[in-house]
Amino acid sequence: MAGPRHISVSEASRPVLPRHAKLKYDETRKVWVILAPERVLAPDEIAVEVLQLCNGERNVGDVSDQLAAKYAAPRGAILADVIVMLQDLADKGFLTEAREKTL
Amino acid sequence: MSDVLGNPVIPTDASDSLAVLEKQRSTAETFGIPLAVLLEITHRCPLQCPYCSNPVELDRSAKELTTEEWKKVLSELAEIGVLQVHFSGGEPTARKDLVELVKHASDAGLYTNLITSAVLLTRERLSALADAGLCHVQISFQGTEEGLADRVGGYKNGHRKKLEVAKWTRELDLPLTVNAVMHRQNLHQLPDIIQMSVDLDADRLEVANVQYYGWALKNRAALMPTVAQLEECTRIVEEARERLKGTLSIDYVVPDYYALRPKKCMGGWGRQFFNISPAGKVLPCHAAESITGLDFESVRSNHSIAWIWQNSDAFNRYRGTGWMKEPCKTCEFREIDFGGCRCQAFALTGDAANTDPACALSPLHEAIFKQAEREAEGETNRFLYRNFAGGTLESENGA
Numbered sequence: 001m002a003g004p005r006h007i008s009v010s011e012a013s014r015p016v017l018p019r020h021a022k023l024k025y026d027e028t029r030k031v032w033v034i035l036a037p038e039r040v041l042a043p044d045e046i047a048v049e050v051l052q053l054c055n056g057e058r059n060v061g062d063v064s065d066q067l068a069a070k071y072a073a074p075r076g077a078i079l080a081d082v083i084v085m086l087q088d089l090a091d092k093g094f095l096t097e098a099r100e101k102t103l
Numbered sequence: 104m105s106d107v108l109g110n111p112v113i114p115t116d117a118s119d120s121l122a123v124l125e126k127q128r129s130t131a132e133t134f135g136i137p138l139a140v141l142l143e144i145t146h147r148c149p150l151q152c153p154y155c156s157n158p159v160e161l162d163r164s165a166k167e168l169t170t171e172e173w174k175k176v177l178s179e180l181a182e183i184g185v186l187q188v189h190f191s192g193g194e195p196t197a198r199k200d201l202v203e204l205v206k207h208a209s210d211a212g213l214y215t216n217l218i219t220s221a222v223l224l225t226r227e228r229l230s231a232l233a234d235a236g237l238c239h240v241q242i243s244f245q246g247t248e249e250g251l252a253d254r255v256g257g258y259k260n261g262h263r264k265k266l267e268v269a270k271w272t273r274e275l276d277l278p279l280t281v282n283a284v285m286h287r288q289n290l291h292q293l294p295d296i297i298q299m300s301v302d303l304d305a306d307r308l309e310v311a312n313v314q315y316y317g318w319a320l321k322n323r324a325a326l327m328p329t330v331a332q333l334e335e336c337t338r339i340v341e342e343a344r345e346r347l348k349g350t351l352s353i354d355y356v357v358p359d360y361y362a363l364r365p366k367k368c369m370g371g372w373g374r375q376f377f378n379i380s381p382a383g384k385v386l387p388c389h390a391a392e393s394i395t396g397l398d399f400e401s402v403r404s405n406h407s408i409a410w411i412w413q414n415s416d417a418f419n420r421y422r423g424t425g426w427m428k429e430p431c432k433t434c435e436f437r438e439i440d441f442g443g444c445r446c447q448a449f450a451l452t453g454d455a456a457n458t459d460p461a462c463a464l465s466p467l468h469e470a471i472f473k474q475a476e477r478e479a480e481g482e483t484n485r486f487l488y489r490n491f492a493g494g495t496l497e498s499e500n501g502a
Contacts, residue, residue, distance in 0.1 A: 006349040020238050020278040020306075022214060028136065028184025035186055035214040037239040037278055037307060038354075040138045091349045093278075093306050 007090040007097055009060060009083050014098040016056035021094040023051050036094050050082055056098030060086065136412065139187035140180055141378035141389060144173060144204070148194040150220050151257030151488035151495075152245065154284060154319035154326060157193060158392045161491050162381040168402070170200040174207045176379060176402050181211035183409045191218040193381065202231045209236025216241060218282070221268035222261050229268065233275045240272045241280040241309075247295040255289065257488045269303045280307040286326035288484060290336055297343045301351055308351055310340055312358040316390045316446050318489045325486055329479040330361055359461035360475040364436065365443025366461070372421040372445055377412060385411045387418055390446040394455045421445050426456055430464045 009015060017023060022035040023043070032048045034041040043051065053063045064082050068075035089095040146161040168176070180188060188208055195201055196219055208215045216239045217232065229240075242265055246252035252262035272279045281300040285293065293310065300308040312333070313319045313326050328336070340355045347353070359366050369376045369388045378389050383402040386392065392399065397420065400411040412418060420426060424437050431442040442448070443459025451460045452467060460467040487494040 018278070019276065022238070024186075024212070026184070026186065033186065035238070037216060037241075037280055038139075038187075040186055093349070093352055 007095060009086045009090055009095075011061040011064075011079060011083075012059050013086075014056055014059045015054045015086055015090070015095050016098055017051060017054070017094065018096040023048070034094060036092075041092075041094070046081070047085055050085060054086070136184045136409065137375050137377060138185065139189065139376075140185050141189045141191055141376075142173075142176075142195075143191050143193060143378060143380050143389060144168075144195050144201075145198050145381050146193040146491075147197040148192055148220065148489075149197070149222055149258055150194070150261065151490055152243075152255060152284070152318075153257075153322040153486035153488055154286065154313040155489040156314070156317065156319075156389055157489070158390065159317050159321070159493070160392070161193075163491065166382040167198075168381065168383045170203060172383065172402065173200075173204050176383075176408070177204065177208045177213065178211050179402075179408050181208075181213050183407075185213065187214040187216065189216045189218050194220050194223060196221075196223045196228070202228070202235050205232055205237050206235035214238050219243070219268075220256070220258075220261070220265070222258060222264045224268045224271075226271045229271050229277075230275055233277055237277065239278050239280065241282050242269055242272070243282045243284065244296065244299070245284070246289045247292045247299050251289060251292070255486070257486075266303070269305070273304045278307075279303065279305040280309060281305045282309045282311065284311050284313055285328075285336065286313045287328040287332060287479060287481065288326065290328055290332045293336055293339050294343075297339070297347075297351070297353070301347065305351060307354065309354045309356070310336070311354075311356040312336070314356070314358065314444075314447075315360065316444075316450055317393055318487070318494070320450055321487050321494065323475075324478040324482065325484050327360070327475050327479045328358065330476065332479075333357065333361055359443070359447075359459075360472060362461055363463040364461075365440050365459040367440045368444035368447075368459070371423075371441040373412070373418040374422070374441075377418075385415070387421070388446060391417070393446050394449045397455075421455065428456055428458075431458050434464065 020037060024033055024035060026033045032043055034043055049067065050063060053066060060082055061079070064075055064079040067078050086095060145164065145167055146157050147164055177188065190201065190205065195217060205215050215237050217237055218241045221242045244252065244265055245255035245262065249262045253259055269279055281303065283296045297308065315323050319326060337357070340353055344353050373387050376388065378386050379402060380386055380392070384392070384399040385402060385408060386399055391397070397417045399417045400406055400415045402408060427437060427442055431437050443461050445455040447461060448457045448459045449455035451471060458465040460471045462468060486497040488497060
């Protein structure tokens, strides 16, 4: 049976794009895209930057730290924005969380 | 290449950080290269669904493009800016070279979908497809229990096999879409289909009511739902969408006979979609060959695919709004729905340039709506099965 799929993004989550959602630079249209089943999403610049940092090892807090430092912006506001964006992606089914290795 | 391809795609609403990428819709003349292309790599199929979207005149296997020809097509599609390809049919797994083609597409940077009936797949072959880079699997279901599902597909033990392949799909960590084609004889199973999709750990469910061209038009009297069935269907889908948010996403296609406004078929002829037939014809929609009097260019011609898309007569014939007659010509919705579906207009009125009768503004709308209602009363449930022989009528006792 299927386990619970729904992901709730928090500061401690370590999100990553699942294998069926591919972040790619579209050379023809000169835009970043996320390729997903039957859909092509157009992430904005910030979303692209967040997703490039989401490698399944960094947690959402780490990602926000990096962005706060880079843009000299308040971490709290960035964290809130990052969570909203990632939760939106999760609700659309295009985000997963790194699993603990249980070998 | 970008000069040849017209305007670039522009992301929609800038306030949405994850907008769905679509063509700019503000003018009728925008037709950049489509984001996704449907490849009907064969018309061969072990199933015989009476609503098959393939043309009634099927391409025989001898006419199919070769492996090398399909590879060339895939490379060309990637080069001109197509991002996704759907391997479909017929039954795409009936091609022995499917793994090779998926690998070639993946290597070219294309996102690959498999649209399959699943009955020919083994676990080894599915695993090989996953290794070749397959990104997504879409399996058709004809119902939720063997009796009805196998009867609709005209294929014994098909349903059981589909369930098995769906399970393997998730075990291999491939995303799964359940494609449920709905009609009068299976709409009562919709709640079970939704639950089945959740149980199969599917990511998406397509609840696609039959669209009545080709084979489905021949079977309309056996398939047309009642208005009451459709209203119930819509209610069930809406309830499930809310309940399963974040677990199962549900796409919903209603049959247009009972609508007042026609669908924006294919997003408008030649605006954002083309498909390639088994024999290599580049088509504005998978039913387009049903319109007689149009010549469709082939990838076997000496034209590039981009040229065919931009310049061929078949694509330009119904592109934009210049071809329209009244009532479309002066209609305020002409750039919203582009007069509906050309294939349906042709099938029901004999002229593809007429308004699609699904539109309430068509002089034929009322008559067609009434006819659909009469047929939905269910005088006959017998199917005409889809095959290369032009169809075989189901026997009286349903075999």
